[in-house]
Amino acid sequence: MSEKKKIGFYWTGSCGGCQVSILDIDEMLLDVAEQAEIVFWPCAMDPKYEDVKAMDENEIDIMFINGAIRLDENKEMVELLREKTKEVVSYGSCACNGGVFGLGNLSSKDELLEKGYTNKTTDQGPFPQKITEVEEGELELAEMLDHIKPLDEHIDVEYYLPGCPPLPTQLEDALPALLDDEIEVEERDLITDKSVCDPCPMEREEKEIERLIPIQEATDIDPDECLLDQGILCMGPATAGMCEAPCTEVGHPCVGCNGPVKGVEDQGSRMASALASVMGIEGEENKTEEEVMETMNSVRDPTGSFYMFSLPSSIMQFRRDDIDE
Amino acid sequence: MSLIDLTSMAEPDEEEQEKIEETLEGLKEDIPDLCYQCGKCTSGCEAFILLELEPHSIMGKSKAGFIDELVNSDEIWTCMQCFKCQERCPQDLSPVRVIFALKNLAVAAGKEIPSGYQKMLQSVLGNGLIQQPKEVLNRANETRKREDLDLPPVPEPEDMDKVQQILMKATQEKLR
Amino acid sequence: MKELGLYLGCVIPTEQYGYEMSIREVLPKFDIELVDLEESTCCGAPLRNVNMFTTMYLSARNMALCEKKGIDLYAPCPICHLGLTEAKESLEENPELKDKINSKLEEEDLQYEGSTELYHTLDLLHDEIGLDEIEDQVEEPLDDLTFAAHYGCNTIRPNDLDRPDDSENPQKLEELMETIGIGTEDYPEKLDCCGGQVISDHNESALTKAGEKIEAVQDQGFDGLSTICPWGHRMLDSKQDSAADTIGESLDLPVMYYIQLLGVAMGIEQSRLGLELNLSPVDNLEAIESIEEAE
């Protein structure tokens, strides 16, 4: 029997859901422990920066990294882990596509700090300082980066496993394949070719959407009919379908957390152009400009809707006037 | 515009024309530009035979911009407000509303307006109604007042002065 | 019991007392409680000619008074009804104008929301109360009479402003008359104007219009003419003599508010319906008591 693989899990800017998703594989964790040795897992163990630094190059076989790279400390740490790891898995939507945090790219760093600290409605706490003097000495805070970029723009990544968080089933499928050298896994093999529509059980018609209705204003939703057909913006058609459509199945539109299907670069623009093609298509040749605008304006918060999880990996990446390079 | 009316040497006044359009847009009505002068409005106009009101020609002149002529005319004050022209217009236009807008322009410009309307306006400003309760006659030529007929007093704002003030200011306002 | 704000406008409470009396007498019999709007003023419609904004303001003010009481509004005058409807629809479509008007109403502690439903006599009787209910209350059907209907322009036009009846082929008044036994039929001049709106400045023309309509109805052999509009009634009844003089014909056509006819058919004491105030020869009709009898 070959030597046990050494694996690790690391989180950067994150809600923690991805880490919980690892625990969610339940007993399988024991199987994993049999096949692999978990050498690094800040969530469960207490490794120090110095310990990692002391590791040999490529000492870790597989490193799962989730979360957004929001701080310089995140960046420094993932760069260090890259040195020590053979294969890095970009785990979860934040690492793969920037995730919800990526919507921060619509504001500049200063605006974000101002909103978060100076102009907040609750207590006016102290504005974060790089260095703070305390009795014990100086405390140094990590610096916020200007923008969020997906993990693969900071370091090379071998595999992508998106999801917010990835479902236990996804990890259960992925882990054995990654741990077994016999099985060949391509970079994006853990993402499906098909979209959420494929597993989605709702009845679909040809799309003739007159205008979109915000879900909270929609009344009389037919539980069996495609939400998009009913005028509710569902990102299903442009979203990778590894999740097996649990949201639409219970009547909630897909918000696009898995990011684009395999082979598609920009989830939001795909969805926007698809929707633009079918919206108001009935009698469109005779529509006045006002009527067309009315249809268009029914798309509320287009960026937030189309790019809720993938703005940093899109071709837009961030607000144009904020490009500082 | 390049039109000149050779009978009066008047030129179209686009500014005044826009004012009509503004008012009509405030009422969500179509502007007169789309009128194709079929004359259906005038064919059925209640005021044409007696008072020579020609809604189609008002539409035509408004469309061309000869607003001054209309605002100064007596014609606009002959409309019986029966709304037949609007109802029957095959182009979904409303001559009667164009006429209202013209009358508003005339008032705003301080033109002399017919005494009946003048009186009505003053009465509304004075006590809220277009006229005061009257003593009327019955068929036997006897006079009757509200009180005689067991009718309650006519409604009137408690603070008429205040309403008056608000009304005075309101008459200076425009729809848009 | 349905409560309705009774909004009389200008002409009814200052001279068309017969309409007001019969309304106050008849409607409560149909379980309708009429609530007076003490602070009300002119609806503003006559001022459309002078300043459209003031028109909207006055309409909104009167509706706001009714809203304050939390009840729907009944305007027996079609001109008021049209003015109020127009204001209601305009303000709904134009929130900016609504805000502007509300800022003025605030000075009187009023607020216009747009929640009041509007009724006119025609739809109130025909659609709300209903023909069956009316038929139930008829005691003496007026079987021997044939009347023509006069709707009044603003009752039916313009139809884009939700009128009580169809603009080209209104039939509700006919159906109401038939319900109380009166025979009726269409006549070519049915939709013609009474001239009332220009009486103040074009007296003679207005009276000619009225006279011609009365003459046409009379010539076609109708026993009388039924109205639901105070302006029309004023021209066709109150001023029938002057109209006759103006066109040089002798006119003696009984003209009655429909609601007066209804009251008579219901057996209500005729003096309570203000019938003495109809100046046209209504006592030519067998069913109508002459003034002497009434006394």
Add this chain to the structure above:
Amino acid sequence: MSGIGVFICHCGSNIAGTVDVDELTEYASDLNGVTFATNYKYMCSDPGQELIKDSVEEQDLDSVVVAACSPRMHEETFQAVVEDAGLNPYRFQMANIREQCSWVHSDDMEKATEKAKHLVEMSVEKSRLSEDLEKTEVDVNSDALVIGGGIAGIQSALDLADQGKKVYLVEREPSIGGKMAQLDKTFPTLDCSSCILTPKMTDVARNPNIELLTYSEVEEVDGSVGDFEVKVKKKATYVDWDKCTACGDCAEACRRSGNVEDEFNEGLDNRGAIYTPFPQAVPAAYTIDSEVCISLEYDGTCTSCREVCELDAIDLDDEDEIVELNVGSIIVATGYDLMDPEKIYEYGYGKSKDIITNLELERIIDASGPTDGEIHRLSDGEDVESVTFILCVGSRDEELQSYCCRIGCMGALKHVHLLRDHLDEDVDINICYTDIRSFGKGYEEFYRRTRDLDVNFVRGRPSEVNVQEEKVELNVFDTTMDKLLQVESDLVVLVPALLPSEGTEELSRQLRITRSSDGFLQEAHPKLRPMDTFTNGIFIAGCCQGPKDIPDSVSQASGAAAKASTILSKDKLQSEATIASIDDDICSGCKMCISVCPYDAIEYNEEDEVAEITDVLCMGCGSCASLCPTGAIEHKGFKDEMLEAMIDAGLTEEEG
């Protein structure tokens, strides 16, 4: 080693005068994948074409780029050259360095040359990724279906039959002839309508290539161009048409004779339950109207017609029959209906018998019509002293039909001539018009002649029409004289708007063709493809596409027949090669592509839950490929990689 050959055309001085072709050739020869580059004066000329062919062989080229004019001009030329040289025609790319470069940048040779380099490089990049593409072929059924047996349908059917095609002509009434059969005369020549129509109708009956299916309706249409499968319901006529000689004995015997409103005469007189629409009907046979026949409708025991029929043609047990047809192309010619003038209540239609439509007048004037051509007041049979026409009844009306009916003005002018022939000369004729539109050949001349017939042309629309005791009265304001005229008439003729015939909406759904906002069937292009629909193989003719007069209907009908013939004359149809294709492994079945396809080429496969493209229907417009949210649809010859490579090449800055 094989590679790409680049051929740069001078186009005389058209290109060479602005673009430095030598520098361009040198640049091209250094591009990635290019093994040969040359230039020549006229690449499209014979020697130019030979140059390409020879080079393919000599230089062992596997793809060819020609930098010359627009592909619209010569793409097919060069594709054929490349094919001749033994390559797949889709291994050819064209860079447009004339229209897009030399012509628009003629003042700056340096920059024009620079742009030409980019354009050539883009084509080379696309060429590097190009693949062999094959056109798919389908067999063509050479039979045709014409729906609608009015003049347009008749013309289309005859044209196709004359070309030797088998034609099925489906008509829902018992006889062909349509609206034209109801007309007395036609403008502007005043030809007798039936004199020119009847011969055509009998031609149809006699033509061995035409199979006439009257009293029939299309039930279902499936398949696509070249191979439509159509189900037609032949309604039961209860008369054996092979036996019936139209002797008419049955009609006389019918107990409902004279009790059923006669549609052909616009309800102005009556027929029986067994009837033929009009004497010259084709086929010449009787039909029992099952809705009014005493036996059929009321399950009575009336056998009057059967008893008198010597030929034993009556069959009361007849049943509807479904006929299945296979055709290669379909022409729709379903015509129009008049708008119900009661929609304009104020014009009083229905309030008096003396207020009629122009089609009713047509029947009245017709010598074989309900009044044998005698014109009297319909209310009381009194003489007519005054006739008034109201044009644009419901036409050019924003509440009803916003379009012009195109035949109302001319029709009324024609009626003036006919009335003048039939009535005393002192009869008043008034025409209330908004604009007289006499746009066709000979029409204005006809209008001028009509003006000379003592007609009152009143420029204005009446507001309402009132029925007085004797006469019908209207007021109309003449805007040319500024006078309000009171007009008393014995007949008021309304000229109503034209609507697509009843059932057009349903038929358009069955055929999967689109309608424009006015409800008429939509042509593929208003100017350049007026008889095509967006569905390949289906054409439209006559008033189903929009209001038309007879000459226009007939022209369009012949045009549609010619169009259909181009399909029917082929043994096989080749589909475009540069069409969309769907990858089953990626398609997730969201159905978005189906709604955008203007050619109805995409269908949903319920079993595999994926969308599928019918190759012959796809026109390669690219709408679906650009929309597909999962990238499952690829546009052959324009794959994403190709376009990306072209964009990259187009955006490269020149080194140095």
